[in-house]
Amino acid sequence: xxxxxxxxxxxxxxxxxxxxxxxxxxxxxxxxxxxxxxxxxxxxxxxxxxxxxxxxxxxxxxxxxxxxxxxxxxxxxxxxxxxxxxxxxxxxxxxxxxxxxxxxxxxxxxxxxxxxxxxxxxxxxxxxxxxxxxxxxxxxxxxxxxxxxxxxxxxxxxxxxxxxxxxxxxxxxxxxxxxxxxxxxxxxxxxxxxxxxxxxxxxxxxxxxxxxxxxxxxxxxxxxxxxxxxxxxxxxxxxxxxxxxxxxxxxxxxxxxxxxxxxxxxxxxxxxxxxxxx
Numbered sequence: 007x008x009x010x011x012x013x014x015x016x017x018x019x020x021x022x023x024x025x026x027x028x029x030x031x032x033x034x035x036x037x038x039x040x041x042x043x044x045x046x047x048x049x050x051x052x053x054x055x056x057x058x059x060x061x062x063x064x065x066x067x068x069x070x071x072x073x074x075x076x077x078x079x080x081x082x083x084x085x086x087x088x089x090x091x092x093x094x095x096x097x098x099x100x101x102x103x104x105x106x107x108x109x110x111x112x113x114x115x116x117x118x119x120x121x122x123x124x125x126x127x128x129x130x131x132x133x134x135x136x137x138x139x140x141x142x143x144x145x146x147x148x149x150x151x152x153x154x155x156x157x158x159x160x161x162x163x164x165x166x167x168x169x170x171x172x173x174x175x176x177x178x179x180x181x182x183x184x185x186x187x188x189x190x191x192x193x194x195x196x197x198x199x200x201x202x203x204x205x206x207x208x209x210x211x212x213x214x215x216x217x218x219x220x221x222x223x224x225x226x227x228x229x230x231x232x233x234x235x236x237x238x239x240x241x242x243x244x245x246x247x248x249x250x251x252x253x254x255x256x257x258x259x260x261x262x263x264x265x266x267x268x269x270x271x272x273x274x275x276x277x278x279x280x281x282x283x284x
Contacts, residue, residue, distance in 0.1 A: 022265045036084065037094040038063045038077070042090060045083040046075050048272030058093050060266065073275070076264040107144040109263045109275075123150045125176040125281040126169070133157055134180065134254050142274060143265055149282050162204075163196045171201035174284060178277035181206030203280040207270045210235050216256055220265035 036042070038058040044065060045052040051073050053065035064077045075082075082091050093240065127146075129135050135155040139146075146153060159181055171177045180199075181190050184206025194204040209215050213236065214226050229238030239245075240252050263271055 014211075033088045033090055035090045036091045038091040039094050042083070044270070045087070046073075047083050047088075048081070048268045049073075049275050050272075051075075051275075055091075060093075061262070063091055071146070074263075075271075076268070081268050091112050108141045109145050123152075123281070124174060125151060126179075127151060127153045127178040127180065127277050127281060128165070129153060129155050129180045129212075130159055130182050131157070131212070133257075134182070136253075136257060137212055137215075137260065137266075138180075138274060140248065140257065140260060141266065142278065143279065149278065149280055151278065159190060159193055161192050166199060166202055171199050173201070175201065176281045176284075177202045178281045179204045180273060180277060182212060183208065183210050204275060205273050205276055207267075207273050209267070209269070212270070213239065213253070213256055215267050215270035216260055217265055217267060221256055222261045 029131065034047065038044075038055045039059075040055055042055045043052065044055065044063075046065070051065060051067065053067035053071075053073070055063060056072065057064040058077075058086070060203065062074045064072055064074050066072045077091055077093065082089050126209045127138075129138060132155050136151055138153050143236050156162075162179065166179075169175075175197075177197060179194075181194055181204060184190050184204075185208050186192060190206065194206070197204050207215055210229075218225050223243065227239050227242035229235050229242070236249050236252065237247065240249065242248055245252050
């Protein structure tokens with residue numbers, strides 16, 4: 007793949023590697039004790055445990071940067087091996103700390119939103135934009151980053167050219183279904199600017215990036231080829247045929263980052279880092 011489709015975790019190719027998680031029971035559970043060094047494979051963030059509470063585990067890297075991650079059933083690496091991090095037993099599990107935003111970051115109280123930077127984050131559709139706003143809206147306002155939505159990515163190279171990225175004017179693009187061999191991967195490979203980061207998640211639609219249990223279902227339905235995915239999902243779940251109403255139902259079920267799949271969390275955090283790293 008072209009070097010412009012980059013990821014901190016997968017080097018120059020966001021499409022390489024295996025998105026699948028080990029199945030339950032195949033990996034050991036490790037208490038998230040202070041000082042334990044762990045890596046989130048989705049974002050590539052590696053650091054020592056500095057806190058663990060009911061909201062998640064906080065890692066601090068060697069530069070002093072902290073990030074909060076949900077205590078997923080599986081999803082961390084220790085010495086390159088997958089583990090499940092669990093809350094330590096006893097009082098240590100109750101780690102007090104500052105108020106958190108929906109994304110798990112430290113909430114900045116009373117701060118006015120910054121004047122918007124020239125840099126932008128583009129997402130594919132209005133549902134993507136609404137989900138990003140609900141979870142990362144606080145962080146984006148603090149950083150002065152605006153999220154805009156496209157009507158798909160078919161014209162992405164032309165959109166990037168029109169944006170005119172450059173020094174101090176970065177563009178991050180979040181693409182749905184960015185997997186090897188997909189139409190989206192071929193379009194993303196045509197973007198060559200070093201001031202643009204195109205990355206994405208493996209889900210057919212951002213709906214699928216919401217954890218099924220958050221929505222109250224056991225799994226997202228498999229929709230037959232040739233059937234529009236959202237309409238097919240609504241039919242399988244018996245939710246009627248109103249796509250807008252279906253999305254509102256899903257969005258209402260999302261309260262924090264813990265309701266989203268790590269494959270989406272890592273990509274959005276990566277884009278925010280990219281467009282604010284100067």
